[in-house]
Amino acid sequence: MDKDYTKYTADQLLNDDFFLKSESSPTAESLLFWQKQMAENKSLAAEIEVARLFLNAIRTNVNKTALPNSESEALWQCIEQKNNSTDRKSRQRYLLLSVIGIAASICILLSLGKYITLQSDKQETNYLSIIEAIPQSDSTSSKVQLILSNNEKMTIDGEDSQLEYKQEGSININSQKIEQIKKEKQKTTFNQLIVPVGKRSTVTFSDGTKIWVNSDSKVIYPVVFSEKEREIFVEGEIYLEVSKDEKKPFIVKTRQMDIKVLGTQFNVTAYDNEKDMQVVLVSGKVEIKSGNKHKDILSPNEMFRYDKEINQGTVSRVDIDDYVAWKDGYYQFKQQSLEVILKKLSRYYGVLLYCGEDINEVSCSGKLDLKEDLEDVLSSLKKAIPIEIEKKNESIEIKVKH
Template identity: 35%
Template sequence: MPIPQHIQRLIGKYLAGEISREESAILDEWYLSFNDHEVEITATDNLNEEVIKNRIHKRLLEDILQKQALQVTKSRRRRYIPAAAAALIILGLSYFFFFNSGKPGFAPTGITNATSPNNDIAPGGNKAVLILANGSSIPLDSISNGIISKQGNIDVNKTANGLLSYSINSKDITGDNAELYNTIATPRGGQYQVTLSDGTKVWLNAGSSIHFPVAFADNERKVEITGEAYFEVVKDETKPFKVLTTSSAVEVLGTHFNVNAYDDEASVKTTLLEGKVTVSGKNEIPHLLAPGQQSSVSKEGEISVTGDVNIEDVIAWKNGRFQYTSVDLKSILRQISRWYDVDIEYRGNINLDFTGQLPRSVTVSKVFEKLEMTGEVHFTIEGRKIIVSP
């Protein structure tokens, strides 16, 4: 059942310590009415975590211990979690954390009353280096907006902070242009967006790169990436668009998809949002993906395809969020390591899964503050090293 708006207001007062005795009685009566029906948690609800932890936890403990499984039904904008199962998340199967993430991007959000350590680490930002065909480098985060390079009849224009655009300044594309290759590389703690000469948009995550011709040849459009990139490819039936990684190749005509090809991940994952793509590995028959499917290509080139994937989790990084559904702690910390440019050191064996979301605009201590609420893991910041212990 949805949480009524007047109850949400009372919960807010309760968490702020501003609730009256009469209002508390109303809230208590509502809690006591809980059964194991569904509770709706909207994408902007920042209250349930404490509510579950402080009240429902005690009331549902006996029921929780009898539960054999946790089932979460997803939709694009809402999550429906049975009340007892929601409490079970807090107790240890999949710890639940949630910030009000606001609008996508780097909007300042999150908890503001928490005390941050003196050696706290700021989040990443729009940082990248452009390597031109002649080998010279341009730091994109420090150069002014405007045309920063001319290569053949292609203008390279920094149009805004974090955005680069390639455009043709004459009608004819010469063969020489197609032989001029550029590379955009983001460091750990960086991200960047580029619009290629055909209008295709590419978002680069931290620690990633894309190698591409300044203008595409007549018969194909081919790029190479490392790390992670999200593509919105302009449709052109005469020129297939190909994305190459160390162990896979993705071919499309025009579509939206994400490719995760970090070296420290077990496989290259391609996730399709719309359109169609084919994915191939070493000596493997190409696999056709439908929207909502994800392919996984192992380092040996073996391919598997699944439809059991949360699209919003996959592209959350592009929209300025960390977002997870029952994801193990080590996978989460690999992302944190890249975005905050930190090294992770484990002291002790920790096997935890988490569900929830955070804005990527918060400092690293804010992330750890949420994860530490489980009481099962602790983080120590030493310079740019994070020590993780039970």
């Protein structure tokens, strides 16, 4: 971007195509560009904040032709707080220019469809926008990635990486201390952990809560939890040991479920490309609000299964070891069908494993070591049940012997 934005005002930003597109469809590059502009120019940073205040107002009033007087006054107070100018007349003129800029920009914003909004404790975080801001090429990386709140990307070596957040704001990654850029306390900023197929990771938050993150999963979490609650977003599978804090409940959000706890241990499986989502409770108690807004309470050794296709959840008793052993580096099966076993291995290693129609006729009990390569795991499986293994390009066919 060659354009010089150093002397831009808020109304000019609201009429600038690149700024509007950056707000409506942010990319990692555009986010980094505007963060750099704000860091290098305090005056421009104030103008950007004013422009974003109006964009945020448009979001909440998109179906209205004009802002109500009460909201206009609230916006004016916000603008005054963001400005150090003592010339009220010039600021009133400035406000009028900004409103004109908004009127010209509304059509553009509506056509773009969606945009990232300012984060606050009173607004629901748009986690999907945060995910979509990550370039697709990064999602195919063979290494664990940590994307910091300033959009700095870090790759982490190892099959089973460990992250630990300290109270003072630093992170230990595989026992190596990493300093984060300090942020203003009133701003909610997020880190993102992306774990590719065949890898696992753990995160220990500053409150003592620990999560295990399974293969092919994403977790988004705030650098600092808010004063009222602790909230993270998950796509994939995680296991949690939540530190108890009655004043700050812990909430795990997925695309279809919200799981609320005070202090407990449980497993969440919520892959976006699978129709079933699961919550398995090890200890404590959790409250689950699913897609149809229905609430279910789980007790230990119970599993909540949510079917996205029919928008319905069911609760049943299970052997929890069959669902949580992966956090210790292995899969455990007790009379599980071959179909279930192959599905889990396909998901973990990122390789399509399939079998014929007689797949449900075969069940298996035992353990499979996830630290081994897929070829070694299938060899172990072959010793336990009568199967043949045939590689076909990027997939593997499993044939049952009769």
